Amino acid sequence: MNASFDDQKHSNPDQDSPRSVRFSSTGKVSISGPLCPTPLRDYPHIILGHGGGGRLSSELIEHIFVPAFGNDALRTLADASVFPVHRGRLAMSTDSFVVRPLFFPGGNIGDLAVNGTINDLAMSGAVPHVLSVAFILEEGLAITELIAIVGSMAEAARRANVSIITGDTKVVDRGHGDGCYINTTGIGIVADGVDIAPSRAEPGDAIIVSGTVGDHGMAVMSVREGLEFESPIVSDTAALYPLVALILDATDDLHVLRDPTRGGLATTLNEIAVASSVGMMLDETAIPVSPTVASACELLGFDPFLVANEGKLVCIVPGPEAGTVVRQLRSHPLGAQAAVIGHCVADHPRTVVARTAIGASRVIAVPIGEQLPRIC
């Protein structure tokens, strides 16, 4: 058994040993796995052997991962991938993805796992560079689904110009996972002079959102709740670095950049308000929400400001720069509906307040946990 087995952690304590395979394994794997030379296509589902480090593992690597992610670093199949470092500082971020269902309108767990991590990098102003990916597959996952997920990851990575240079796969017993979990870790490069931090918002700053909020969360929820649509709600999953580049182009004084994923816009704004010790005054009617998302929220009793996004960013810039930044954002398809939604204020520090449609005000609070369909 080679190095691929030295880092096993038990994802499932009931089980003696999770089956593991590393893409970067040398290929000189142990023959403790099944020896039957059956080609991959004869196994329609993931079986425990696919994580066993044997021939089945190799087949996953050779037939699925390497062709999809194909790049020089990965192709060496070494135990670790080596890559050159450019000038500047490095940014690193990691995220795990456990979305259910695996496939939802507008995407799947694969593009989510790529975009999610490279967006976290982008929010520090980093140009995303390389990614690692670790799969935890459940016995019984259809190989066709894995191929679709991996294909989406490859496509998302290609579009964002990042390479997936190392990875790992483990298989857990049926019933011990939701088909597929993915962890990705990314490294990006931050240019000199870029300094973005959640604590830099100041009174007078404008708060800008790059487009409609709530699309991803409601796309996923709609599948769970059996909703149908006239014009479907699709996840907004997308790589945001192109928008970040446009903003950095438009202003030298970008104070805060965040992507409002889990917990939605409300959570992100509250985090910024606390980190910067500013108040925020939003105009509720200025926050873009697609009509179908608004309707679905109405039906299930959700607040769209608390619903997850996977392809939107919030940026905070000095008030006078807001016009230029919004114009720049709108020049890109991902930012076509960008809007100034409010301002940072010196009053009520650490509290986010919205002016309501009838001209009164309300506090936008952080949700306690996941929103659930409610009856009242």
Added chain:
Amino acid sequence: MKYLSEFRDGRRARMLAAEIGRIVTRPWSIMEVCGGQTHSIIRNGIDQLLPNGVEMIHGPGCPVCVTPLEVIDKALAIAALRNVIFCSFGDMLRVPGSRDDLFKVKGAGADVRVVYSPLDALKIARDNPAREVVFLAIGFETTAPANAMAVKLAKQQSLENFSMLVSHVLVPPAIEAIMNAPGNRVQAFLAAGHVCCVTGYASYPSIASRYRVPIVVTGFEPLDILEGIRRVVRQLELGEARVENAYERVVTEAGNVAAQKVLREVFAETDRTWRGIGTIPRSGWRLSDAYLDFDAEHRFDVADITTHESPLCRSGDVLKGAIKPHDCAAFGKECTPRSPLGATMVSSEGACAAYFNYGRFSRSER
């Protein structure tokens, strides 16, 4: 959405508020019975548009808040049983029982599922014939027809693995209990529009005349609520105590007759304990004798429950309108939405949670 957006118009809302300001000459205390209306008032800031002196008292119309502790504890006990799939509306998962809540029981291994409709629970029962599927049937008259239909269909389809833990509550007895309570400050009621969809409002005139209290059937959008307030204020100023319907597009005097028929068949009136308030005679529904086989309390042995309510929690006084949430010493300190002592801090429409989430700023501003 049609029939919603027209009733949210900001300009018209301000005009209605101005009209209320024009007709009011002295302070009035008005209770919106329904938690959905509380939610809308706080969410939109409707109370901020009202003239000084017109005070909204938030009523007990939140099923999550008034479902008795004993029922929550029974739910937790049943949910923890092996072989049970426990189904509930999402609202109930965070409601604290004596020790745990459904989220914690789920975390400890129970199979607890959130459903949008009781029909979803029925489908789970069909799909899992070897498991016992229990549905937590809570709510006011609005929700009761749906729950009644679920158990009626279960009987028709001989779904013997389906049962319901029933804790339905009724609005009119609660209104009377509030009026009879010592120190009552409520001078008029906005009646809950969606409850009246089902029940109609034929039972209200006798309450209005007996207690000399105006009752206006009211909807949920900002314009609906302001119109309800305008109508009760007008009656109060004129010294009237009538029943009016300000939600005519949805509510008729007779209500939904087809639903009432099924409710009579499936449920029977019973005394019900309201959490924080106490027992109100004939204020609830239980399954009728014809449906006792589907009663989870009969099916599972959970009679031996001792409950423990936090001594700090004053949610009962909040629900009766005796105090505002922030008058409670524990508000925002020992009791927050993250670690609620009482149910009014749990539900998004519970008065305490609504004040905590939406009200802090408007209070500090004043």
Added chain:
Amino acid sequence: MCLAVPGRVERIYDADGTPMGKLNFGGVVKDVCLAYLPDIGVGDYAIVHVGFAISQIDERSALETLRTFAELGILQEGLDELREKQDESAES
């Protein structure tokens, strides 16, 4: 207490003897039990709570209510104008 939303009936069908409908809620379509509104037809609007239609919406009443608001508005605007004029004459 009760989250209920208005939707338009797009299609009526039968599920094992229970009348069901596809209702459109502002572009979102959901299956809804119509057992309690036996007379509802395609194109009608209903108020829906936990997957059940519990009340048919009366279009005429809705328009009437909106008209009342509008009249109130006109009344209010008229009053405001009157007051402004009075204020002006008082100032001059």
